Amino acid sequence: MKCDRCDKQATFHITERVGEQEHWEERHLCENCARDYLSKPSEADIQSSLASALAQHLKIGQTAEELAKLDQQTCPMCGISFLEFRSHGRLGCPHDYLCFEPQLMPLIENIHGEKVHTGKRPRRIAKGLDQQTQLIRLRKEMQQAVQKEDYERASQLRDEIRELEGDA
Amino acid sequence: MIKLEELAGQCGEWLRGSGPDSDIVVSSRIRLARNLADFTFMRKCTGLDRASIERTLRERLGRIKQWNTVSFLDVNSLDEVDRQFLVERQLISRELADADGSRGVLVDANEQFSVMINEEDHLRIQVMNSGLDLMGAWERINRIDDMIEKHVTYAFHERLGYLTACPTNVGTGMRVSVMLHMPALVLTRHLERVFRSLQRISLAVRGLYGEGSQAMGDFYQISNQITLGKSEEELIAQVSEVAQTLIEYERKARNFLVENGLKELHDRVSRAYGLLCTAQTISSEETMALLSSVRMGVNLGLIQDVEIPTVNKLFIHTQPAHLQKISGTALSTADRNIERASYLQRHLGRQAHDESAENN
Ligand SMILES: [Zn+2]
Ligand SMILES: [Zn+2]
Numbered sequence: 001m002k003c004d005r006c007d008k009q010a011t012f013h014i015t016e017r018v019g020e021q022e023h024w025e026e027r028h029l030c031e032n033c034a035r036d037y038l039s040k041p042s043e044a045d046i047q048s049s050l051a052s053a054l055a056q057h058l059k060i061g062q063t064a065e066e067l068a069k070l071d072q073q074t075c076p077m078c079g080i081s082f083l084e085f086r087s088h089g090r091l092g093c094p095h096d097y098l099c100f101e102p103q104l105m106p107l108i109e110n111i112h113g114e115k116v117h118t119g120k121r122p123r124r125i126a127k128g129l130d131q132q133t134q135l136i137r138l139r140k141e142m143q144q145a146v147q148k149e150d151y152e153r154a155s156q157l158r159d160e161i162r163e164l165e166g167d168a
Numbered sequence: 169m170i171k172l173e174e175l176a177g178q179c180g181e182w183l184r185g186s187g188p189d190s191d192i193v194v195s196s197r198i199r200l201a202r203n204l205a206d207f208t209f210m211r212k213c214t215g216l217d218r219a220s221i222e223r224t225l226r227e228r229l230g231r232i233k234q235w236n237t238v239s240f241l242d243v244n245s246l247d248e249v250d251r252q253f254l255v256e257r258q259l260i261s262r263e264l265a266d267a268d269g270s271r272g273v274l275v276d277a278n279e280q281f282s283v284m285i286n287e288e289d290h291l292r293i294q295v296m297n298s299g300l301d302l303m304g305a306w307e308r309i310n311r312i313d314d315m316i317e318k319h320v321t322y323a324f325h326e327r328l329g330y331l332t333a334c335p336t337n338v339g340t341g342m343r344v345s346v347m348l349h350m351p352a353l354v355l356t357r358h359l360e361r362v363f364r365s366l367q368r369i370s371l372a373v374r375g376l377y378g379e380g381s382q383a384m385g386d387f388y389q390i391s392n393q394i395t396l397g398k399s400e401e402e403l404i405a406q407v408s409e410v411a412q413t414l415i416e417y418e419r420k421a422r423n424f425l426v427e428n429g430l431k432e433l434h435d436r437v438s439r440a441y442g443l444l445c446t447a448q449t450i451s452s453e454e455t456m457a458l459l460s461s462v463r464m465g466v467n468l469g470l471i472q473d474v475e476i477p478t479v480n481k482l483f484i485h486t487q488p489a490h491l492q493k494i495s496g497t498a499l500s501t502a503d504r505n506i507e508r509a510s511y512l513q514r515h516l517g518r519q520a521h522d523e524s525a526e527n528n
Contacts, residue, residue: 031357034359077208078208078209078212079212080211080212088211089334090209090210090211090288090333090334091209091211091333091334091335092208092209092211092212093207093208093209093212094203094205094209094323094325094331097325097328097331097338104335107335108328108335108338108396111335111336111394111396112338112339112394112395112396112397113394113397114339114394114396114397114398115327115328115396115397116327116328116396116397117325117327117328117329117330117338117339117340117396117397118397118398118399119329119339119340119342119398119399119400119403120310120313120329120340120399120400121324121329122317122322122324123314123317123318124317133205133323135205135206135321136206136207136208138206139206139207143216161206164206
């Protein structure tokens with residue numbers, strides 16, 4: 001068998017899981033290409049699996065019009081659009097997990113094969129996530145208040161932040 | 169405050185070459201991704217936000233009393249060699265080194281853990297242990313995570329767990345990695361069996377980088393791909409199990425080499441050792457390849473006059489930024505090759521033994 005990437009004989013047969021649990025991708029590589037392949041940074045690889053999962057997920061059941069609409073959707077906390085996430089693979093803030101939930105959940109399930117966290121939890125989660133992310137907005141407002149030299153408003157906001165943060 | 173020059177001379181805890189299966193497993197590493205609840209993720213951070221995250225974390229984590237040996241390094245103000253040095257040392261990631269804006273790393277004096285600030289996530293906590301010791305690494309990083317959590321509020325979702333900038337890390341936010349030295353599997357061309365054994369679970373196999381981007385010195389790293397839906401202990405168990413399988417394969421391959429060609433093997437490692445002791449100029453690639461043979465030779469008892477920690481140390485200390493920190497000057501590639509050869513001679517050759525004899 002010939003190497004996938006050059007004309008040499010393939011001596012390495014690498015099978016890797018991509019995306020969902022049952023989907024396997026095979027690579028047949030010569031020693032040189034295998035070494036090159038294996039030395040690729042893993043994050044880049046994870047990115048490509050993310051990209052393919054995204055593509056796969058978005059192909060299903062959505063018209064171009066619906067897709068365009070989806071892409072326009074933005075997070076009220078950080079301003080990221082779904083399109084921006086889709087093109088860079090990075091979210092803008094914790095709140096995105098809530099506001100893009102319908103789009104993100106199938107994607108997350110696709111990547112991890114699971115959808116519920118079963119591991120460690122912080123000792124003190126005083127407030128729900130929606131309340132936590134209010135902190136982002138409050139902090140922004142506080143910065144703006146300071147810039148406008150409205151120190152009364154700023155200290156008011158500071159108290160609100162402290163209250164939400166609990167005893168941190 | 170840690171001085172990088174002092175760090176360059178010493179040797180990280182994870183290189184001491186002890187711990188279970190340390191003839192094959194170099195290190196066990198766990199990394200946790202965490203974000204503060206009250207800031208946007210890095211992608212949506214302004215320069216001001218980045219500075220504020222860094223300041224907040226330095227100030228809050230500075231309150232941890234147990235951390236009196238922990239120093240903060242302002243990565244943004246370091247020059248390129250110093251950043252590269254920290255990458256070679258595995259204290260920071262290449263991404264953190266190459267990024268822009270406020271960012272830094274907290275490092276403990278024994279280099280057993282580091283906390284990167286403003287990498288892809290606000291916090292990247294890392295613990296590295298020598299040998300195959302993932303449970304030890306988990307106990308330590310779990311404690312560190314608890315300590316940090318007393319001073320900050322993490323972004324956490326009841327159902328999705330720890331929230332991360334990239335959905336590939338959501339849940340535990342944990343990446344478990346084991347670095348294995350598998351020269352016999354490479355030599356016997358049985359590496360493909362290794363990959364086949366990884367089919368059962370989703371794991372990534374990666375090489376260790378040298379100066380270029382080629383897998384070097386027959387080091388391979390395995391780590392978990394998924395982070396959600398399994399507990400930390402379950403993820404660790406999975407990676408451990410595969411590591412055990414690989415160790416077994418590598419042991420079998422080493423036995424095969426010993427039983428079916430001891431002379432050739434002995435010849436190979438002796439030549440490698442001889443070259444390293446006598447070369448006048450040597451590239452990073454060649455050094456890694458030869459050190460790999462020597463490392464196997466020492467573990468098989470074919471070379472007696474050098475210890476594993478020394479070999480482990482040489483893998484790191486002969487890399488470009490280390491050579492320059494140790495020699496205290498900027499060096500061109502050609503000069504580095506000369507400096508590398510001389511460094512190897514000082515630590516491996518007859519000279520090294522005379523010196524240690526004098527010290528005794
Ligand atoms: Zn090829
Ligand atoms: Zn957002």
